Amino acid sequence: MDPLSMFDPEGEVPPAVPAATLVIFRRAQADGPPEILMVQRSKTMSFAGGAAVFPGGRVDPADFTLAAQLGAIGEDALEETAGRIAAVRETLEETGLALGVEQRPDHADALRARALLLERGELGPVLDAMGWTLTLDALVPFARWRPKHREIRVFDTRFYLADLGTGAVDLQVDDTENTHLFWASAAEALAMAERGEIKIIYPTRRNLERLAQFDSFDAARQHAEDVPVRMITPFMGQRDGQPWLLIPDDAGYPVDGEPLDMAARG
Template identity: 65%
Template sequence: MGEHADAAPATPAATLVVFRHDPAGGPAHILMVERSGSLAFAGGATVFPGGKVDPADTELAGAFLARTGLELDPADAAGRITAVRETLEETGLAVGLVGAIDAERAAAARRLLLDTGRLADVLEAFDWDLDFDALVPFARWWPRHRNMRVFDTRFYLADLGTGAVDVTADTTENRHLFWASAAEALRLADEKAIKIIFPTRRNLERLAQFDHFGAARAHALATPIVTVTPRIELRDGTRWLMIPADAGYPVDGEPLDQADRA
């Protein structure tokens, strides 16, 4: 049965790391979302846009794969759709979509999506289609905590280029949004200006190795995705929360009493 046999069942989820060029010429910026403190999972934490896979996402994934003949894991396809949908809902950005898209149409699409909750309705209403190539698989995290809500989360990367767009938070789940380099977000966390949970910290450390989206994309494509299941390990009498050493991360753990797991 294994050491995680009595772990809580996992809820499929997906998140999107959205890049843009730094207008000042520094390292690329990443879009961060501060979650409302009242939420049960990661309340008050700063994360990337994302959320759980809805049944409508899975349904749309199946229809898209059948229509296009694309050979892709259906769970991966559903995860990409969730990442696109959640990003549009939470930020107003139409990422991973193709068609006649401008700020006005994106805002209208967001209103429709918030009303119906179905990305399929948006695609039909605006004559848009999915652009899976715009989303680069980056990581998969699947904790096996006992007596906790567990998410099996797929991480994707996407690029806005100049990023000359306005973003606004969906205030039902988020307090505000901001752009920062990965290194800057880590600095803000170290200064206690923002709160980040263990997976977000590890992913920011990994992203901070790259100054632009192209380098991060190349790294993601060259690095096989290892499902990350954090484990507790004893080091010199101290309990550490660790991740696999071969998952592509420059830092593979920290003392358990310093780690924010949710």
């Protein structure tokens, strides 16, 4: 595919599938910047196949139903609450980590919950069976991206931050969609991509660059609270006679673009 054909700067923003992702922090085991959990997607996946991404996925109708049951009223509140629910649900499914729940479950309980989630496909019955209560305020809104592609599926993705604290946790990869889980600082993940050890897509790269500015979860949270979330839709521009894929230069990101051929390669 010609990378130029993927972008339509003059057209309307296409319909998008709502999605959510969770950027999970843990303290480094030695002195150093915090580490972030990433999942490597199966090469067979139609979206970001083979790429290293943050845990997450699409927002399901059941997430909206649970959001309404939790008292979210109005379209904006329903979408925001459902996004946080989806981030919790997808993280449990993909990694075996139960975040965003008040009870702080141990590994055995998390595995029980994950097995039930895979059986039922919805978070609500899992919460009821486990006696868990969601604490969605623990998820910090960080970003929202909605690319403007032609020819490929478009996701409207909300990014949230969450703090795991300790690094002493057990993980379990969901091998139906992902092949590998790993912890790395944001700077280290970028270096791995430069060395060709992992593949990262354009939004992941920009968000890793932004996350690499912070030496703790508290610093990242403060930044997120200081910079209001806005919709990021990459657009085409010219720099030094080359086509670039750009984002707004005032949205909290230290790098606002890269040449289009690099962005298309991932």
